[in-house]
Amino acid sequence: MQVLTEAESLQKPHSLDDVFVYDDGIVRAMMKRQFTGNTIKLCELFVDPFFQHNGIGSKILVSLVDKARKNQCSDIYLWVLEKNARARNFYEKHGFVFSGIREEFANTGRYKMKYIMPLEQVDCSSAGPPKTSGKFTLCYSCFQLLLCLPENSLKPAISRFSTGWLYG
Numbered sequence: 783m784q785v786l787t788e789a790e791s792l793q794k795p796h797s798l799d800d801v802f803v804y805d806d807g808i809v810r811a812m813m814k815r816q817f818t819g820n821t822i823k824l825c826e827l828f829v830d831p832f833f834q835h836n837g838i839g840s841k842i843l844v845s846l847v848d849k850a851r852k853n854q855c856s857d858i859y860l861w862v863l864e865k866n867a868r869a870r871n872f873y874e875k876h877g878f879v880f881s882g883i884r885e886e887f888a889n890t891g892r893y894k895m896k897y898i899m900p901l902e903q904v905d906c907s908s909a910g911p912p913k914t915s916g917k918f919t920l921c922y923s924c925f926q927l928l929l930c931l932p933e934n935s936l937k938p939a940i941s942r943f944s945t946g947w948l949y950g
Contacts (some may be wrong), residue, residue, distance in 0.1 A: 804829075804838050811838045815846060822850050824860040843876050850901055857900045861885075864893040873897050 804811035811829040815822050824846065829839045850858050862869045864884065874880075878897040887894045 800825075802842075804842060811842060813842050813846065817853070817855075820854065820856045822846065822853075822855050822858045824858055827860075839872065840876065847877075847899070847901070855901055857898050859896060859898045861894045861896055863887060864895050870895070870897070 800816055801812060801814045803809050810833040812826065813824070814826040816825055827839060827842060846858065859881070860873065860878070862873060876899075878899045881896045881898045883896040884893050885896075886892070
C-alpha cells in the first residue's frame, strides 16, 4: 500500500518540482529538497546501492550547497535516523553538524537527529571567473574548491518522468 500511496502523491500537480535525479544516461540517484524562507530542507537523498561509493552523493550535495548559496540561503538541514551511522558520517564529512535536536520517529521508539549546514555567503564576483581544471573549480577570491558535476547530469525529475519513464 505504501507504493500505491507514493504513486498517487506523484500525480498531484507540482509534486516533482523539487525532485532531481542524477542521470548520466542511467538514473543513479535522486534528491528531494524543499525551500522554506532562506533555508533548504534536504528531504531525501538516495543513491542506488549498486552505484554507491562513486562520489554521486557528494556531487549531489555540492550541487545543493551551490544552489543554496546562489539563493542566499542561511543553512541547509536534514533529518537522519540516529542508528544510521553510515549516513550520519557521510553528512558530517560534508559539513553538516548535529543540531542537538532529537525526535522520536513515527512512534517507533527509534530516533531521528536534525543536522544543519550553516552557509557563509561569499562574494566571488570581484575576482572574475573561477579557474576550472578537470573535475574541480577553484574560486580565486575565496579559494573555495568546488567539485564540478558532469554537464547536465543533475536534472529536474519532471523532465525525466514526463517522458513516461516513471509510468512507462
